[in-house]
Amino acid sequence: xxxxxxxxxxxxxxxxxxxxxxxxxxxxxxxxxxxxxxxxxxxxxxxxxxxxxxxxxxxxxxxxxxxxxxxxxxxxxxxxxxxxxxxxxxxxxxxxxxxxxxxxxxxxxxxxxxxxxxxxxxxxxxxxxxxxxxxxxxxxxxxxxxxxxxxxxxxxxxxxxxxxxxxxxxxxxxxxxxxxxxxxxxxxxxxxxxxxxxxxxxxxxxxxxxxxxxxxxxxxxxxxxxxxxxxxxxxxx
Amino acid sequence: xxxxxxxxxxxxxxxxxxxxxxxxxxxxxxxxxxxxxxxxxxxxxxxxxxxxxxxxxxxxxxxxxxxxxxxxxxxxxxxxxxxxxxxxxxxxxxxxxxxxxxxxxxxxxxxxxxxxxxxxxxxxxxxxxxxxxxxxxxxxxxxxxxxxxxxxxxxxxxxxxxxxxxxxxxxxxxxxxxxxxxxxxxxxxxxxxxxxxxxxxxxxxxxxxxxxxxxxxxxxxxxxxxxxxxxxxxxxxxxx
Numbered sequence: 001x002x003x004x005x006x007x008x009x010x011x012x013x014x015x016x017x018x019x020x021x022x023x024x025x026x027x028x029x030x031x032x033x034x035x036x037x038x039x040x041x042x043x044x045x046x047x048x049x050x051x052x053x054x055x056x057x058x059x060x061x062x063x064x065x066x067x068x069x070x071x072x073x074x075x076x077x078x079x080x081x082x083x084x085x086x087x088x089x090x091x092x093x094x095x096x097x098x099x100x101x102x103x104x105x106x107x108x109x110x111x112x113x114x115x116x117x118x119x120x121x122x123x124x125x126x127x128x129x130x131x132x133x134x135x136x137x138x139x140x141x142x143x144x145x146x147x148x149x150x151x152x153x154x155x156x157x158x159x160x161x162x163x164x165x166x167x168x169x170x171x172x173x174x175x176x177x178x179x180x181x182x183x184x185x186x187x188x189x190x191x192x193x194x195x196x197x198x199x200x201x202x203x204x205x206x207x208x209x210x211x212x213x214x215x216x217x218x219x220x221x222x223x224x225x226x227x228x229x230x231x232x233x234x235x236x237x
Numbered sequence: 238x239x240x241x242x243x244x245x246x247x248x249x250x251x252x253x254x255x256x257x258x259x260x261x262x263x264x265x266x267x268x269x270x271x272x273x274x275x276x277x278x279x280x281x282x283x284x285x286x287x288x289x290x291x292x293x294x295x296x297x298x299x300x301x302x303x304x305x306x307x308x309x310x311x312x313x314x315x316x317x318x319x320x321x322x323x324x325x326x327x328x329x330x331x332x333x334x335x336x337x338x339x340x341x342x343x344x345x346x347x348x349x350x351x352x353x354x355x356x357x358x359x360x361x362x363x364x365x366x367x368x369x370x371x372x373x374x375x376x377x378x379x380x381x382x383x384x385x386x387x388x389x390x391x392x393x394x395x396x397x398x399x400x401x402x403x404x405x406x407x408x409x410x411x412x413x414x415x416x417x418x419x420x421x422x423x424x425x426x427x428x429x430x431x432x433x434x435x436x437x438x439x440x441x442x443x444x445x446x447x448x449x450x451x452x453x454x455x456x457x458x459x460x461x462x463x464x465x466x467x468x469x470x471x472x473x474x475x476x477x
Binding site for chain 1: 240242288290298323325326327330341343405407408439441472473474475
């Protein structure tokens with residue numbers, strides 16, 4: 001078992017799980033379907049190709065920098081015919097940073113790592129118009145599952161964000177991982193891709209368990225100066 | 238020797254004027270000694286330091302051979318009704334210093350070194366600006382100054398190297414001001430003549446006395462440069 005670590009950072013990201021028709025919403029964290037789609041695209045798979053080996057991977061994501069939600073009221077026109085497209089409302093996460101991990105069989109993870117380093121179709125952050133701002137590949141962590149790999153990963157938030165939290169020596173980050181069987185306190189989300197076939201996309205439910213992990217803040221302010229009273233040793237006048 | 242502590246009333250504009258300029262503060266401190274004339278050259282050193290513990294908790298410490306009279310500072314930057322300063326006899330404490338004792342210390346200093354940028358150029362006094370170099374500056378001088386900064390236990394060190402000692406560098410400042418006797422005049426290259434640039438750092442830590450005689454000298458004569466401008470005064474407090 002090894003884990004492939006991915007860094008998802010960009011000016012805009014959009015991770016829809018219940019987005020339909022003209023209202024394209026985003027979740028607070030990358031979805032499994034979004035990341036599996038990114039990996040399948042990197043491998044050059046067709047939309048209609050089988051995904052069962054990828055959906056069987058363990059998936060987890062850590063919110064290193066939550067970002068802010070922005071709304072775009074889009075009145076696009078067709079490039080050639082100038083016919084207006086349906087007015088749509090699109091939501092994005094601006095300035096967010098995530099670390100995602102997929103874990104599973106070593107051979108498959110190795111092939112995915114190769115694919116991410118030399119992708120057939122370029123990776124994007126949930127929506128075609130959202131390119132990554134940093135390298136997506138963070139390397140392999142051998143012998144660990146998703147949870148441990150994300151727990152020991154350093155904090156990837158932007159420098160300005162880390163400095164803003166410099167009063168805190170350690171920061172706790174939300175961690176969303178696949179629920180294991182028998183987990184009673186899991187949320188469910190319909191973001192396990194069964195098929196990306198444009199004629200009939202299908203998604204299955206997935207149990208998600210939320211944890212928090214503590215990471216060190218490299219910009220934490222040093223210790224405060226101790227009290228110092230040299231007169232405490234001396235007698236009166 | 239005497240150690241004096243003066244609490245500045247930071248609500249008064251006079252206090253702000255004194256705190257904003259080491260030159261003004263130096264004049265105020267020197268004027269507290271009626272027997273020392275400005276033209277005296279062989280008088281023993283007067284050292285002073287400003288401790289900014291909190292916005293309204295600012296102390297001026299003075300170590301001097303004679304008792305100071307700070308009435309004029311009270312008028313500018315003190316309280317009207319209450320006595321603002323206490324002078325303690327420093328001698329008995331200095332006599333008690335013995336080898337092997339440990340103390341907490343505080344020192345505000347002007348850490349500098351002499352460098353040349355290229356071969357053949359005369360060396361130039363240049364300030365250390367990073368906490369690491371400033372700490373190194375103090376550690377290089379500890380032996381001659383009669384003390385040894387205690388080392389941290391292995392498990393409390395936060396860095397693989399550079400964090401071996403019980404030493405904290407904080408309140409780093411840089412200040413620049415003109416010397417009083419000359420009007421600030423711009424030279425051809427835009428630099429002002431008689432300009433004093435001062436980089437200071439405050440060190441807090443724990444030390445062990447190695448050579449009591451040398452440490453007494455450090456505590457009364459000061460450590461490093463810029464002693465007129467509030468640098469070089471080291472004080473000791475009980476190490477908890």
